[in-house]
Amino acid sequence: LSVQAEIDHSGGRIEPPFPPLLIEPFETEPGSTSQFTLDLPNGTYMVRVEGSWSNGGGIFYSWRIKVR
Numbered sequence: 001l002s003v004q005a006e007i008d009h010s011g012g013r014i015e016p017p018f019p020p021l022l023i024e025p026f027e028t029e030p031g032s033t034s035q036f037t038l039d040l041p042n043g044t045y046m047v048r049v050e051g052s053w054s055n056g057g058g059i060f061y062s063w064r065i066k067v068r
Helices: none
Strands: 002-009 012-014 043-052 058-067
Touching: none
Parallel strands: none
Antiparallel strands: 002 012, 002 043, 043 058
């Protein structure tokens, strides 16, 4: 499983390095999570995670976070 993550903000894209999103293979570690702290300016952010398998298929997650 290969994964790319990006964070967009109204002021432009936040480029890495930001702490990586850790995504483990579902077969071996179901429910794996990664926690980290980001110091972001106030605003609304859209977080997108895309993943694909070498034999085809994939996942796409998108969620919105608000920083106040």
